[in-house]
Amino acid sequence: MRHVGPLVVALLLAIILGGCRPAAAPPVQPPDSGVGTSDGATGYPLTVTDDLGAEITLQSEPRRLVSLAPSLTEIAFALGLADRVVGVTSYCTYPPEARKKPQVGGYVNASEEKILALSPDLILCTRGTPTTFISGLRAAGLTVAAFHETSFDDVVRAIETIGVLCNVQPRARQVAGELRQGLTDLERQTAHLTAEQRPRALFAVWLDPLFVSGPGSFQDAILRAAGARNVAGTDKPYSNLSAEAAIAADPQVLLLSSQHAVVGTAEADKTIARLRQDPAWQGVSAVKQGRVVVLDAGHVAVPGPRLVLGMRDIAAAVHPDLFDARGMQ
């Protein structure tokens, strides 16, 4: 600890800031109140307040984008901005074309110099990017828009805001609309369920240490819409949970984000098997009834357009009787 201490603490802070953001978000200016226009064209110069509360001004339509988060890269590609993306992080592996873009580093070791050299006119980042790094970029004269992507609404709003910023509002409305519609559809299809018919569920972002999605996270919104009761029992969107609390909550369905394991592979099966063999977890209903499900992290853990797939995956895991799992990878 003494030797690796400073690095560990720095990395951990980066992860904690990136992984579990505070519940209270600064007020976000709705993208269509004054900045967007009815015919879907954005007028420049454009001034908006980003999710960190900073006022940013775009003089003209941005043509060179750098994305500092995988979710924002996915959004940019989904909005048809692939040609404008000039830089991504080493984590940005989806869609596959994103891998071909120049990389500027990761969360904790992105290169300011590399970003400057790409001369972007708009940098997209999440609150996982250290604020000192953001202020450094701004001090260098670059325009940085920070997005808060904790709740389901945050994700939808991020898509719409990027649509406004980059003058692709019709496409953004379509992508955001699909997400909203997906959630509404789930709610409609589970509306008839009684409280007893809604299984106790737990969504583990990481298993070791156990981090779960609580109220205010987009996974929580999807779980509830899909007809489950989230038993995380915390008041934070993402929280470390003791094994004791998780086991005492006795989830009937345990959902695990695959992180980097590919769903359906031996690796994912092995995880489930080991959880089943852990004596501490053997009394849990989900383990007893074989309802531990590993879900593709790309669908359920990246706050972007692929949540459409995530909703389908989670619904099928929670209510296999109601929802079709066909088409799952």
Place this chain on the structure above:
Amino acid sequence: MTTTARRDGRVFGVVLPLILIAGVGAGLISLFVGAAEQSPAQVVGALLDGGRALVTGHPYPVDTLHSIVLNLRLPRLLLAALVGVCLALSGSVMQALFQNPMADPYIVGVSSGAGLGAVVAMMLVAPLAPLGLVTVPALAFAGGAAVVLLVYILSQRAGRVHTATLLLTGIAVGSLVAAATSFLLLVMEQDLRGVLFWLLGGLSGRGWTHVAMIAPHAVVGFVACLVAVRPMNLLLLGEDTAASLGLDVGQAKRWLLALSSLLAAGAVAVGGIIAFVGLVVPHIARLLVGPDHRHLVPVAAASGALLMILADVAARVLVAPSELPIGIITSALGCPFFLYLLRRQGGRGL
């Protein structure tokens, strides 16, 4: 000297039973409290069912109550106690070996070696590290032991090892190994979380497998410490005096280093790197019962166990249903008590 020794002996006869009683009390508390609300009667019932299962082989019911009491709280209580014993004894031996009050279990690089071992383990095994995984502790132990061995070999000059050389070599090699760990951490960035939380230290997610891993270290280490009481007492007088009193100083240092590393590596392997316990518990014990290792070893072991049990209870309960890293608690609990003793007794025996 003799009156002091006699007084220390009397104090020892009072202090040790008190600490042991407190330890049992703390152990009971740790079985009855937690994030899950179980009535005392339920806990007792689960414990009885567990005991019956052990004696008769008739399995206890598989439900959340029994899981929590028998497979979470009970192994964690034992782990906390065993880690505390290992750290406190390792620190006591290191302080005797180096004749330096600043020595702690990690002083010759066990921690940096274990850190590297853990990171390598996390790179080798599935990123979805399942609960109860043993690869990390196993490689952490191997890494810690390998670094201590390397430091020892590098410190040798014509078959002799100077304490100062050992210390400096430990610092140098430790830095190098820590640099390698930092590099690997950056390269493997995506899978950091497990390693980071492990490095921060704690007992969350550990179970019976880990108890089985550390128990031999604690038992063998404790017995070996009792056997090594005389050489440690002689070393307190300085190496030259110890040699003139018939101690093979070179051999004694070798054995003490091996003993201390065995203890430290065991603790690091199951609990990560837990601050404060190994450094300060020996001092607390010394302030209570004096420097004689016949008294110091049992009191340090018992105090280490007590402090860790209390710290683990606090780590589990304070921010429930989440958990705190235990290192925060050990420092917060141990530091004020240590400062109090230090001020009251004027630093006797340091």
